[in-house]
Amino acid sequence: MANDWNDTRPLSPHIMNWKWHVTMATSIFHRASGIALYLGTFVIVGWLIAITMGESAYETYAGIIGSPIGLLVQIGFTAAVMYHLANGIRHLFWDAGKGYAPGFANVTAWMTIIFAAVATAVVWAYILTSVVEF
Template identity: 65%
Template sequence: MADSELNTSRPLSPHIMTWKWHVTMATSIFHRATGIANYVGAFLLVGWLVSITLGEEAYESFAGLVGSPLSLLVLFGFTLSIVYHFLNGIRHLFWDAGTGYQPKTADLTAWVSILGAVVVTVAIWAYVLTQMVEL
């Protein structure tokens, strides 16, 4: 009886704050968060498609809403989420094949997925914004 009382007072697993944070831990959390963000962001795409089917007036209303600066910032974040999730997903495919588990390789590929997502997203939006200015 005394042993069971002793066992219930100790934690079942280490608290997250006891771990030393490193880049691979952050990328794991970001990958899950971007998966959720991509799911939510898919509703933006569905809204766009629905507005197309409802006619020109509905599409113009949707385009006006999405064209606001705040909406462009949300779309930038959605693009970053998609690109990061894609690049980190490639990293996971290599892990599924049994390669890239060495700590140095895992850290390097984590940084590549983070920095690659930022670079690709900025490049995409540089192109998008130049096209918007030309219109």
């Protein structure tokens, strides 16, 4: 039966046939940051549970989350928050019908990525210099 099919419509293009561009990356990053936020919520819930379980449980959890890997997770969570926030604002403009021109979409895509990187760096520079005692 498959041999009898004579459909001349174009097939859906595979991802490898597309030229990589920044708006494609921002779409993928938005989905990835949403997943990171979902997973990061479990870290926050774990912190809240540790608080309710007493001082010993909290100190253990604080030791884990304060480890180098824990700090990396926190920095990644902060980056996901900042990126998802910036790209969400970008999507709000799209919902209003603004910003669809390819050149402008590319500019706002780069602005979103740069904002997320700079905002994450500023937040963690503040935390590491003002809040954390070494």
